[in-house]
Amino acid sequence: MTKKILAAEIQVGDIFVSSFLVSSFARKTSRDGVDYLALVLRDRSGWVEARVWQDVEPLATRCAQDDFVAIRGEADLFNGKISITIHDLERLDDADVNLEDFFEHSRWPAESMFRQLTSLVETEISSPQVRALLNAVFADAALMSRLLEAPAAMRNHHAYRGGLLEHCLSMSRLAISVGQHYAAYYPGMVQKDLVIAGCILHDIAKCRELDFRRSTRYSTEGKLIGHIPMGSEWISAYAKKAEIPIPDDLVLELKHLVLAHHGTHEFGSPVLPQTAEAHLLHFIDMIDSRANICWNLRPVDTIEPQWSDFQRSLQAPIYFRGSPSWVAEETLVNDDLVGPGMTKLNHIGKNT
Secondary structure (H helix, E strand, O other), X not given: OOOOOOHHHOOOOOEEEEEEEEEEEXXXXXXXXOEEEEEEEXXXXXXXXXXXXXXXXXXXXXXXXXXXXXXXXXXXXXXXEEEEEEEXXXXXXXXXXXXXXXXXXXXXXHHHHHHHHHHHHHHHOOOHHHHHHHHHHXXXXXXXXXXXXXXXXXXXXXXXXXXXXXXXXXXXXXXXXXXXXXXXXXXOOOOHHHHHHHHHHOOOOHHHHEEOOOOOEEOHHHHHOOHHXXXXXXXXXXXXXXXXXXXXXXXXXXHHHHHHOOOOOOOOOOOOOOXXXXXXXXXXXHXXXXXXXXXXXXXXXXXXXXXXXXXXXXXEOOEOOOOOOOOOEEEEOOOOOOOOOOEEEXXXXXXX
């Protein structure tokens, strides 16, 4: 096997040999009646679609979903995205690959993010009842073990190991800022504790909705129920395990936050947001997920290489402006004490 080529490194016109995890595998028939194989290949840098057009039957017997494979392929554009035509492939044993090449992780250690999240609950949530319910969730060792590894989605946002925890922590920090902002503007309108709790609980059931032992896919429970109804059910269950009594009206409001956080029926919310906190939670979720999508996009090598391809979740491509002269220099601070993603601006100019 030659040096591993990452999915994100593949450019249009490349002819290469490399290894990938088969995230999806299906037999299909084109509109012209031609049988082919449709695969999604993944590694720690992301994923890429691939197809087998020749020798379909013999190659179909050599791999299945969640197998590691070595492929000989050629990159082209298909519907505006890079796609691989596979000319040959072979299944690989686990011993033949470096597992770290195939599973993308959050840029920050999961254990550190978890400590920051639990510390945030202790320092920022003033309600003993809200803290007690969240601590009952944190006390579930089996669930927390999955939270340390869980992605937030299959492909859309934070779609990597530890992504769900990163998403919840980032949203909780936004909730603190937003809660403080509107507490000053509209005293008494927003209960900051509820918004923070909603940020932690809104997607917690993705720990069970998604199966992420190899490639990420929906579990049977996830397909039959889904993380929104599951999360609502869990709030009632954890309320009964809390060290102090949890009022029914608090349980009701927390369940509403989970049930309404997608914002519309079209996007899967059984109910629409009907409290100030539910509206804020929905938009905090949108802000954080969209920011992560933009962060992970890259320009594509087309006629206008400063643009990403079309993003269905954003309903548009994204423009990459380069380095404008009017933007202050930023230095990323990767320090657990200040938290993931914090930046300090080194201003250059007259006021330096």
